Amino acid sequence: MREVYVVMGATGEYSDHQExxxxxxxxxxxxxxxVMDASREAARVLGVDDxxxxxxxxxxxxxxxxxxxxxxxxxxxKYDPDMYCSYTGVRYYYEKVPFGLxxxxx
Numbered sequence: 001m002r003e004v005y006v007v008m009g010a011t012g013e014y015s016d017h018q019e020x021x022x023x024x025x026x027x028x029x030x031x032x033x034x035v036m037d038a039s040r041e042a043a044r045v046l047g048v049d050d051x052x053x054x055x056x057x058x059x060x061x062x063x064x065x066x067x068x069x070x071x072x073x074x075x076x077x078k079y080d081p082d083m084y085c086s087y088t089g090v091r092y093y094y095e096k097v098p099f100g101l102x103x104x105x106x
Contacts, residue, residue: 005031
């Protein structure tokens with residue numbers, strides 16, 4: 001069975017959690033590369049040292065920066081034009097998904 005690799009973006013937590021599809025690839029390495037590129041670009045746009053942490057380069061909590069400095073309505077990530085970011089930051093990952101599931105007879 002063939003598989004595709006779907007890159008996902010996510011932000012928020014609990015009832016405010018949002019996820020979206022970014023792009024799908026037939027090759028896992030391409031999905032992995034997009035996750036790294038989109039994560040780095042999100043960190044750059046948000047002024048964060050590391051995409052996995054919630055503190056900015058100057059030690060300011062990301063929540064403060066997002067609340068004041070970033071226009072969240074404007075897509076700014078060149079790898080993910082639909083990027084949305086809440087106070088929790090943004091996270092990218094990919095999932096392996098079966099492609100073209102066969103129809104079963106009943």
